[in-house]
Amino acid sequence: MPSFDMSRSRFRLADEHVIVLSELASGNVAPDEFAAARQELLDCGLITAEGKLSTLLLPLLRTVLTPGVVISLETASRQGKLHHGMLIGEEHVVAHEAWPGTAESEYTCVEPKTLVWKLAEMVNLQQSPGTEGPAQDPRDKAAAAVVETTLSTVEAGLAVLEGAQVARPAEVEHEAIHRALATTGALAEPSLTLLADLISELRSSWRLTSAWQTRTAAGEATEARGFAVWDCGPLGYWLRELPTEPVPDTRIAPSTPFRLVQVPAKTIWTHLTDLLPPQSDLRAAKTEQAAREA
Structure with missing residues (x-):
């Protein structure tokens, strides 16, 4: 109701x-x-x-009815998938957040100056030591923790979580995930155990995308940005570099390369701010919106 x-x-x-x-x-x-x-x-x-x-x-x-920028948040966890989002209009910003097991979402008006903080809240971004991971620059690939494999291998491990109908000991679940990943033959140690650890601790995976209308030399076009993250609790945040967002369904296949890189929370904050268009594009989007309303 x-x-x-x-x-x-x-x-x-x-x-x-x-x-x-x-x-x-x-x-x-x-x-x-x-x-x-x-x-x-x-x-x-x-x-x-x-x-x-x-x-x-x-x-x-x-x-x-007439958003200038549309931001979509898709999350997946042991409770299933949820869809949240944010709509940026000419005068107001509206956030909508779903709740597991219910048909309704909560719609609220957000103060425009705080919308990045609201996005951070929606993805449960934490700065606590338990989720910060090692202090390192994620751009330094030599120092950063990286997992590289294929989409089908990752899905084999995640399928163990989806098939869990009852609670089971953590070590039993970890062993099942490790076995499922090993069956694909695509990973060797230590990456095999690391990915099994990440899936075992996975609190949620989520992807954020934003889109707005902009003008180019060729005419009106749609600008889109996005990124995806695994929140692995005590093992920290892992940015999904491959496949890159936004990901069209036509680019997804079992052999699609998959890469996770461990990053600090501040890197995710930077990606959140980068979802928003430049002020020039935002003004253009508002102008287009006003023209449609006229």
């Missing part, structure tokens, strides 16, 4: 609710297949019987 917190302008909405609200905000009639979602919005007071929107929704929907 949809709900809202008036004191903090927070809304819990499923995709069906957002579709209905977007249609109504655009002056359209929601399709019949979303009648149940429309009734739920009516019951909780976010719309009237005539289809008018609560004024509380206006900043949210203005941003959802």
Whole structure:
């Protein structure tokens, strides 16, 4: 069921609710297949019987309908996959965060000056010694810890976690992961044991991508950036250098090279800030957005 917190302008909405609200905000009639979602919005007071929107929704929907920058966050853990994100509009920034086992996501307005901090919170970026790893420059490949293999080998190890229906001792799980990785024949020691350790400690893997419209000499184009990380708890953060983000599905195959490099939290912070467009592109995106609204 949809709900809202008036004191903090927070809304819990499923995709069906957002579709209905977007249609109504655009002056359209929601399709019949979303009648149940429309009734739920009516019951909780976010719309009237005539289809008018609560004024509380206006900043949210203005941003959802015409974002200048779209940021997508996909996470995977033992609880499954979740999709979060952020929409940057002309006046407002809206973040949406999913919750395991529920259909609704929480939508909130974010102060624009704090959006990088919000992204860091959404990926649970920590500076504690337990996740910082060795003090080293990740650009120094001679010093950095690196794992290189193929996508099919990594998926063989991750499949052990996906198949775990009940809790089991850590050493039993680690042995199963090590055995699955060894079966592929693509890794030798010490990388084999290191990758088994990383998968055993994997809290979550996530990928962040951003996209916005920009102008080039050839005309209007879409600019996209992204990066992916493994959060391995006490073993630190590992930047997935290969395959590089954004990754089209057409570039993914079992033999696709896969590379992880250990990095400190400050490197991930830098990547978060690099997701945002230059001010010139952001102004251009806002101009395009205003033109579409006119």
